Amino acid sequence: MGAVKTKRMPRAVREQQMLDAAVRTFGQRGYMAASMDEIAELAGVSKPLVYLYLNSKEDLFTACIRREGQALTEAVRAGVDTRSSADRQLWDGLRAFFTHTAQHPDGWSVLHLQARTHGEPFAAEVAALRAELVAFVTELIAVTAREAHRDRDPDLAEREVAGLAEALVGAAESLAAWSNATPGVTARQTAATLMNFAWAGLGNLVEGRPWSPPAGAEYRP
């Protein structure tokens, strides 16, 4: 890329190129090992320019978390029509989620692995993103449970629904990492695996058909 061409580039475009390079470097090397030299070189700019635009390694990493987090939640929201049936919403949401994580493995690594364990403010950034996804799934399960229990008291307590949503999001996170690391597994197959698992289970629960502990299992929840 020639110097003249580079200079003509608007700041916003240049910044996105830096973020692209940073997400790739943080995602593949990890936050600690990633160097600003490497990020600048990959972005095709000087290191002082990266500092001028994004201030510090910490601020650059925060910008990466925000951009990748926003892109992921937007992809899921765009994939779901909230007027659809609950199982259709879940299926569409899972497909959108796994398609996005498969297409952005470095971004997913930044969010899922890097951001959670390098202290504040990173952990808080990604916790807020995760909470948004959990809330989305919680609402979906709660609505479904209420619909299924129109005639009687709901069997699924609020806390149980919150736990189910945590389980589903955790399963999705685990499968996204597995799917990205397993050659030949498509986003659609991964979504179908989790949908089968989750919906067959949730479907039974909201219809009031829970699993029963075996005799002698001392079931005292």
Add this chain to the structure above:
Amino acid sequence: MGAVKTKRMPRAVREQQMLDAAVRTFGQRGYMAASMDEIAELAGVSKPLVYLYLNSKEDLFTACIRREGQALTEAVRAGVDTRSSADRQLWDGLRAFFTHTAQHPDGWSVLHLQARTHGEPFAAEVAALRAELVAFVTELIAVTAREAHRDRDPDLAEREVAGLAEALVGAAESLAAWSNATPGVTARQTAATLMNFAWAGLGNLVEGRPWSPPAGAEYRP
């Protein structure tokens, strides 16, 4: 603790005290922020003694991962009787898992958060531990699926079983963190939530009752 009493202590006991202090510090502060000074003080020994026994911060952290990982897998294995029915094994295994993570929140934080994101050799240590848990669950699902499909070809392909095991372990990891952070949620309640979710789903799958995508969902797995 007096100097005389300390000196009489066998090396193995002293080392466990250092590891106790290290797990607590790494779990609560994170690997990077934890200082050897703090760990030595909490263990009631001098910093040079920690280095003498455990060599370096890296080696100390590796020793923590190994000890906590071994304790967790041993707790799960001890909780499960492999001669039991599949759902009983899963229920017993989940109770053992959540009981252990609830009783050792700092150890769980070391394994689940810290160890995964600070490069090698830590990531490899905890990946091996996780692979062991996934293999245990995979075998459980595979055996159940084979039993349910005695009369016909199994519907659950090997890859599907591997995906289901990843989903279940991911759900358990997510719920352990949620349960430890949510006041008033017991290990038994958490195990019941995941058992309900997982078994109702798995039970249907292995019986050949998968979820079916809605019309128009372009289901091409």
